[in-house]
Amino acid sequence: MSAATLAGLTGALLAGLGLYGLIIQPDPLRRILAFNVLGSGIFLLFGIIARRGAVAGALADPVPQALVITGIVVAFAATALAVALLVRLSGETSRVDLRAELSGQTRGDGADD
Amino acid sequence: MIVQTLDIGLAALVLTLAGWTVLAQATFPAVVSYVAYGLLLSLIWVRLFAVDVALTEAAIGGGVTGVLLIGASSKLRKAALSATEQELTPPLRWAIATLCVLATLALATVVLSLPDPSPTLAPEAVQNIAATGLGNPVTAVLIAYRAFDTMLEKCVLVLAVVGVWSLASDQYWGGAPGAPGAVTWDGALAFFAQLLPPLGILIGIRIFWIGADEPGGAFQGGAILAAMWMIIMMARLAEAPAIGERWMRIALAAGPIVFLGVGILGFVAGWGFLAYPAGFAKPLIIFVEIFMTLSIAATLPMLVAGPPIQAPRP
Amino acid sequence: MTDFLLAAAVFILFTVAIGLVRILYGPYDADRAMAAQLFGSGGIATLLLVASATRAPGVEDVAMGLALLAAFASVAFVNTIATAEHDGVSGE
Amino acid sequence: MNFALNLLSVATISVGSVFFLAGTLGLLRFPDALSRLHTLTKADNVGLGLVVIGLLPLAHGVLGGLKLVVVWVLVQLSGATVAQLIAQSIRRNGPSA
Numbered sequence: 001m002s003a004a005t006l007a008g009l010t011g012a013l014l015a016g017l018g019l020y021g022l023i024i025q026p027d028p029l030r031r032i033l034a035f036n037v038l039g040s041g042i043f044l045l046f047g048i049i050a051r052r053g054a055v056a057g058a059l060a061d062p063v064p065q066a067l068v069i070t071g072i073v074v075a076f077a078a079t080a081l082a083v084a085l086l087v088r089l090s091g092e093t094s095r096v097d098l099r100a101e102l103s104g105q106t107r108g109d110g111a112d113d
Numbered sequence: 114m115i116v117q118t119l120d121i122g123l124a125a126l127v128l129t130l131a132g133w134t135v136l137a138q139a140t141f142p143a144v145v146s147y148v149a150y151g152l153l154l155s156l157i158w159v160r161l162f163a164v165d166v167a168l169t170e171a172a173i174g175g176g177v178t179g180v181l182l183i184g185a186s187s188k189l190r191k192a193a194l195s196a197t198e199q200e201l202t203p204p205l206r207w208a209i210a211t212l213c214v215l216a217t218l219a220l221a222t223v224v225l226s227l228p229d230p231s232p233t234l235a236p237e238a239v240q241n242i243a244a245t246g247l248g249n250p251v252t253a254v255l256i257a258y259r260a261f262d263t264m265l266e267k268c269v270l271v272l273a274v275v276g277v278w279s280l281a282s283d284q285y286w287g288g289a290p291g292a293p294g295a296v297t298w299d300g301a302l303a304f305f306a307q308l309l310p311p312l313g314i315l316i317g318i319r320i321f322w323i324g325a326d327e328p329g330g331a332f333q334g335g336a337i338l339a340a341m342w343m344i345i346m347m348a349r350l351a352e353a354p355a356i357g358e359r360w361m362r363i364a365l366a367a368g369p370i371v372f373l374g375v376g377i378l379g380f381v382a383g384w385g386f387l388a389y390p391a392g393f394a395k396p397l398i399i400f401v402e403i404f405m406t407l408s409i410a411a412t413l414p415m416l417v418a419g420p421p422i423q424a425p426r427p
Numbered sequence: 428m429t430d431f432l433l434a435a436a437v438f439i440l441f442t443v444a445i446g447l448v449r450i451l452y453g454p455y456d457a458d459r460a461m462a463a464q465l466f467g468s469g470g471i472a473t474l475l476l477v478a479s480a481t482r483a484p485g486v487e488d489v490a491m492g493l494a495l496l497a498a499f500a501s502v503a504f505v506n507t508i509a510t511a512e513h514d515g516v517s518g519e
Numbered sequence: 520m521n522f523a524l525n526l527l528s529v530a531t532i533s534v535g536s537v538f539f540l541a542g543t544l545g546l547l548r549f550p551d552a553l554s555r556l557h558t559l560t561k562a563d564n565v566g567l568g569l570v571v572i573g574l575l576p577l578a579h580g581v582l583g584g585l586k587l588v589v590v591w592v593l594v595q596l597s598g599a600t601v602a603q604l605i606a607q608s609i610r611r612n613g614p615s616a
Binding site: 004005008016017019030037041043050060065073080 | 120136250
Binding site: 115116133145153180183313 | 430433434436437440441444447450451453456459460462463466467470473474477478481483484485486488489491492493495496498499500502503504505506507508
């Protein structure tokens with residue numbers, strides 16, 4: 001098995017693991033972490049596509065690499081915004097539970113992404 | 114043979130740390146696991162010969178995100194944890210686990226059935242690179258071939274800062290994020306924060322500069338500059354600036370605005386929106402990248418610092 | 428020589444990785460920060476060895492980036508304690 | 520000459536690896552937080568230093584070698600600072616901090 005395939009399978013496992021954490025973790029900060037694990041798994045899939053596209057003059061296809069770099073930046077921005085929302089929520093209500101505030105309203109746990 | 118041991122070991126370690134990040138009982142171990150996980154990811158990116166990505170992951174995954182998350186875990190520790198949260202029943206838990214295993218299997222099937230030889234844009238990227246005057250195809254993709262993505266990414270960063278700031282209470286609008294005062298000029302941390310930035314700024318500028326031809330570039334260099342500003346603020350050698358400061362606003366918006374300005378200039382001058390004129394591409398690209406680097410160096414610390422919590426000075 | 432470098436990389440990576448169990452089992456948060464710190468320098472050594480063995484270009488810059496930021500997580504950790512103290516809340 | 524340099528590399532990198540092992544053992548086996556801190560922040564600095572010395576003959580030119588040394592200096596600086604900071608926090612708050 002080549003290094004690229006191995007990294008790809010690792011990426012698939014990371015994505016599954018992150019997805020699991022995103023669903024089962026009650027703590028929103030843990031969900032943010034799980035979301036980042038999920039994201040990095042997907043980035044690795046891009047990485048192996050880049051590596052498999054290597055040609056003379058480039059050790060890896062630059063297009064997926066550039067997409068991943070953009071992705072890392074955007075994921076960081078989203079994480080920072082989610083963390084700021086969470087800290088603000090806890091400062092306001094002294095709790096990090098999303099459900100109590102949302103009962104009776106539309107259920108939306110999408111603050112994590 | 115040994116290379117395979119290394120790759121399998123890296124994969125096993127990265128999965129272990131991801132498992133701890135997701136499943137650890139307490140939050141702090143999960144956060145520390147995630148920091149170590151970021152370091153391992155950049156090793157894996159080096160193994161995939163994606164050094165530009167490894168550099169980005171090293172700057173963001175290990176350093177800046179670590180500071181953000183460790184700070185968050187400490188701030189949230191004081192908040193009452195959601196005790197009312199109902200536990201998931203075991204059958205539901207199993208159902209979720211099965212779903213995630215299926216998702217993993219689907220992705221793994223995709224990985225194993227990728228076409229061979231793989232479709233690639235690398236030849237085109239390498240062939241046309243002379244027109245940009247650059248030597249690093251990844252930078253060429255970011256700043257020339259797919260400039261639109263990069264421009265929007267910079268806009269996303271500015272929007273994220275606006276989003277974070279919009280969480281401020283009304284009385285703090287225009288004030289500074291972070292705790293006030295407590296300037297201590299002695300101690301190990303202050304010494305470190307005085308010694309590191311000169312070297313770090315040099316390395317950051319170098320990584321930005323060589324990005325034209327070798328792994329590196331505006332984002333990676335900017336992230337390192339951002340980290341140097343963060344260490345100065347963490348050591349309390351300088352306070353976080355008020356978000357109402359004009360220079361702050363200009364620094365944040367300069368990157369996307371200059372990028373967009375050059376793009377529109379191309380539209381007006383007839384060589385195309387977000388395109389560069391033949392023969393003059395590289396100087397223009399460097400010009401855009403300088404402002405992007407500065408913007409990133411200003412944006413990342415502001416994202417980590419969070420919304421303002423001090424009233425603005427009159 | 429290549430094989431030796433890779434073997435040394437594998438050895439150092441796994442050695443420092445064993446130390447990571449302190450992240451899970453602590454017992455104190457300081458131990459967790461220390462484990463991450465040791466893993467940081469071990470990871471940098473691994474990176475340098477792998478880069479030298481596989482001749483991947485530009486990896487020294489990655490190592491410099493990691494080395495610049497090696498202290499950040501621990502500094503953030505110590506800062507959170509200082510902040511907690513300042514607010515009159517001690518650690519756990 | 521080349522053989523002698525290779526031998527030097529092998530020797531220093533091997534000894535460096537042993538220091539990493541020592542640091543890990545200290546982190547795992549030592550009874551209290553301060554002694555754990557002591558071993559690990561010293562062992563990993565020496566370990567990395569020896570690995571860097573071993574890699575110097577294989578570096579790409581003077582700039583490559585300089586970068587290796589810079590990496591080591593930076594880790595040294597970080598390790599020393601972190602050791603100070605964590606030790607101070609342990610001394611003030613007890614190990615539970």
